[in-house]
Amino acid sequence: MNDHASRTDARNLSDAHTARPELAGRNAIITGGTTGIGRAIAVLLASEGVDVFICGRDEDHLADALARIGEVGTGDGIACDLAEREGLDRFFEASAARAGSYDIAIFCAAVPAEGLTDMDEDAIRYALADNFTGLVIGAHKAVAQIRKQGTGSGDLVFIGSYSTHKLGGGSTIYAATKTGVAGFAEALRREIAQDGIKVSLITPALTGSDFQPDMDEEEKRGKIRDEAMMRAEDVAVAVHYALTQPRRTVIQEVVLAQRNTDA
Numbered sequence: 001m002n003d004h005a006s007r008t009d010a011r012n013l014s015d016a017h018t019a020r021p022e023l024a025g026r027n028a029i030i031t032g033g034t035t036g037i038g039r040a041i042a043v044l045l046a047s048e049g050v051d052v053f054i055c056g057r058d059e060d061h062l063a064d065a066l067a068r069i070g071e072v073g074t075g076d077g078i079a080c081d082l083a084e085r086e087g088l089d090r091f092f093e094a095s096a097a098r099a100g101s102y103d104i105a106i107f108c109a110a111v112p113a114e115g116l117t118d119m120d121e122d123a124i125r126y127a128l129a130d131n132f133t134g135l136v137i138g139a140h141k142a143v144a145q146i147r148k149q150g151t152g153s154g155d156l157v158f159i160g161s162y163s164t165h166k167l168g169g170g171s172t173i174y175a176a177t178k179t180g181v182a183g184f185a186e187a188l189r190r191e192i193a194q195d196g197i198k199v200s201l202i203t204p205a206l207t208g209s210d211f212q213p214d215m216d217e218e219e220k221r222g223k224i225r226d227e228a229m230m231r232a233e234d235v236a237v238a239v240h241y242a243l244t245q246p247r248r249t250v251i252q253e254v255v256l257a258q259r260n261t262d263a
Helices: 003-007 010-016 036-047 059-072 085-098 121-149 169-195 217-225 232-243
Strands: 027-031 051-056 075-079 104-107 154-159 197-204 253-256
Touching: 027 036, 027 085, 027 121, 036 051, 036 059, 036 104, 036 232, 051 059, 051 085, 059 075, 075 085, 085 121, 104 121, 121 154, 121 169, 121 197, 154 169, 154 232, 169 197, 169 253, 197 232, 232 253
Parallel strands: 027 051, 027 104, 051 075, 104 154, 154 197, 197 253
Antiparallel strands: none
């Protein structure tokens, strides 16, 4: 046996690394999967053999995302507004019909929100409904569906925000919703662990997406080149990492920050 073969035999590989579960053949639902981080996650998982079912508010964004997903794998989705009960119900009814055996639920849907005194009451109610209430009710539906399947295995992944670590007055409402998501994820992990369902929180800092309406695409690209902003695909890789750990291991939270930052 040559030196390389001796280093890569089964025993040495077992000592060096742990076996990772395959993603191919699994089914995932992804809220907010038509743009930004959600879209990047959907494309990456589809390329790994996961059948994905996504949603977003805009029909054109949905069509564009599904076209890209179709280039690397399989998927479908609907356009709906998860801040509205009808839209939330419709997405989970459609996902159960399309992928009734889904065992991955990823919650990315959210809208930007500003400081308390910078928003009117209607805007605040909408942000709370989309960023927090819709996520909690959606998780309730997803857990019920995964439990119903009786496989004793599943994953919930929530996309949080670095605003929970660096609170600022200009994003009071957004920070409130994402802080709620962080607490919810930690408590839920303990609540449903006995069902074999893992709960992970991915917490990114500044990431190039449609969450910077005051920043044009060239400025975003410049910040990414300067490593002052992350790409949505960087966050997708963190989700992939959480999903490919052994079932005995839960990635409770991954915090991602751009390298050039004062965070």
